[in-house]
Amino acid sequence: MDCRARASLHATASTSAAPRARRLDVRCMARKPTRLSQNKKNAKLRENAEKARRTKLRRELNSRSTAPGELTPQQRVDAADHEARRWLGQHFLIDHSVILDALDAAAVTDGDRILEIGPGTGNLTVELVKAGAVITAVEKDRNLADKLRTQYDGDDAVTVHEADFLKWNVAREFEHVTAKVAALNAIGADERGVYPGDAHRAKVVANIPYNITTDILKTLLPMGDTFRDMVFMFQEEVARRLIRQDSGASDYRPMSVRVHYYSEPYYIRPVTASCFDPPPNVESCLVGFRPKPRRELPALRGTEKQFFSFVQACFAQKRKMLKNNLRAVCDDEVIAAALEYLGRDEKTRAQQLTMDEYVRLFNFVRSSKGASKQRESESSRIESAGKESKSVRERRARVERATSRLVAQAVGRDVLDEDDDDDDEGIIEV
Template sequence: MLALTSLSPRPSPSPATPPHRRPPPPRGRIRPTSAVATAASDGGGAGDDYHSTIRSLNSHGRRHVPRKSLGQNYMLNARVNEELVAAAGVEVGDVVLEIGPGTGSLTAALLAAGATVVAVEKDKHMATLVRDRFGSTEQLKVIEEDITKFHVHSHFLPILDEKSRGTKKYAKVVANLPFNVSTEVVKQILPMGDVFSVMVLMLQDEAALRLANASIQTPEYRPINVFVNFYSEPEYKFKVERANFFPQPTVDGGVIRFKIKDAGEYPPVSSNKSFFSMVNSAFNGKRKMLRKSLQHLYSSVEIEAALTNIGLPPTARPSELMMDDFVRLHNHLGKV
């Protein structure tokens, strides 16, 4: 869950970490503690995180069962939430968007870090649970809505303007995201560099690795990789073993951090829309040469000439082009 507090300016592009910021968590994996592992495996044990989750799920005489249709798996290990908050560099005064707060375990970590949290929850029962858990604190606003239909600008720009005090401020996104909406959220949030500076998500581990590290000429390389690198600088942070979740899923989780670019940092293309239209068209025939998959946009002769002029073979396929190659190809074809 994310917290909203007074925002800090967009981080400097310098790789140095300011001394007042908490360092990012170490790479690696987070295994369940013995108590949490016991709770996750047999529904019992003495783990505080487990019992806190169960109390929340059974609050006010209601039993809230995680809904498979919404991809709900709740976090049992408080350390994971703390690492998510640290990976985003959440500090006192930050404004944070949290997606799908569930029982509120990540929300608690964000509030403890001093943030003001806007939590967007599709499940009205879980939204009520989070409101009940945290009471009337002014640091938390719970909105019952589907994140894919959520009007980010209308909610966040007024908050950011209020806290800016004459200096441009940016919010952050921190979420233990339902695995079934990860791609939609990434596509929705990354182009919002006017609102957000950082997004830290826990996704299915394979998805996190694919978004951060997919290389050209591999089966994992897709248009979403070009999209992610166009709008952000992704970094895989650590693996979270499945026994940390309730109910236990069939896959592990993985945490990825996106440093979101603002518009001035985007690669230079004449039109973002036409650029991604070209990229998506190229991958529609992933195994085809570009002179075939793009021939509905340009002639084969024009495509071959453009590839040659940017230093690529005329027989190149989409899986062989890095993002910068696609940018140069798009710009060259735009002059045809």
């Protein structure tokens, strides 16, 4: 091969090698995220497997727990011939496995006293009766309340109240439970530190309307001396926000502080929209709360209402730092001392504090304000005492001046009388 041919072959090989190298580079670049893609595929496979497992379990539970001739939850909803009223938040639970999971989470046993809010067509009520519970059901819809009364007419295990739960006096209805718990707990704790009355508290199991979730929690969570377990159907997003224990998230709210102050919340399981009739537009979940007895609540230097108003003030403007929100409550000197007491810097925001830190902050600010008021009171007392002393001195001076004038006048009269006597003595009768 001559030199010209050899050079041409070399040039051809060089030009063909360059695109190949580029192709190899492109393939290598395409292969870089392969592991990430595989992880996503594996996660998707696990998710599908979990869905299949839940579907299988749901079918098994439905077939095992529904006796021959007994209506399924869906058949019970259909038989009610009731058009769901969305303005009342009516989404009837038709998945039997979810119902059983709710009872299992609340550990419902024979003789338990249960409060059910919004029983609807009675799908949950039926299973509670099977478990041997004594149910107090509160239903706002007159049509559904009447049907439940008819269904359980003569059954002492179920009492149906047609009422708006937020206007219903739950404390009065369960006052005998509260009294029994208090009487048993008066004996004191056993060697394990367990109070005997706590086991006799009632429970709450309910598929509640999502639009009154917060109001229901505000009513029931402080009743830790009456209720011991609460299991609710919640909107997934709201539940995650309320039960999160880690502060610092953007969705951390004053209600999260309230929930953890009164109870120990926990997540049970997700519930898809297909488990309801009609299906809601949001994802749902079962969530539980274990209310704390009053003796276990964190100690406050003030009332609970004052504490939660204080927490609300701290969250007044979430984009601002905590110290700026606290200026509506106390002065800069107290704020600086409080942040130092908590071990927090001045850039701390409201959502970064835990419930325990809010309790400590509230107590510190209250004690600082109390000390300040005491100092002001002492200063006022000293000042008033000083004013009183001044007035006493002025009064004494006036008395002394008046006394001096009287003495002077009296002395003057005596002098005049003496002069008159002298004049008399100096007269020589002729």
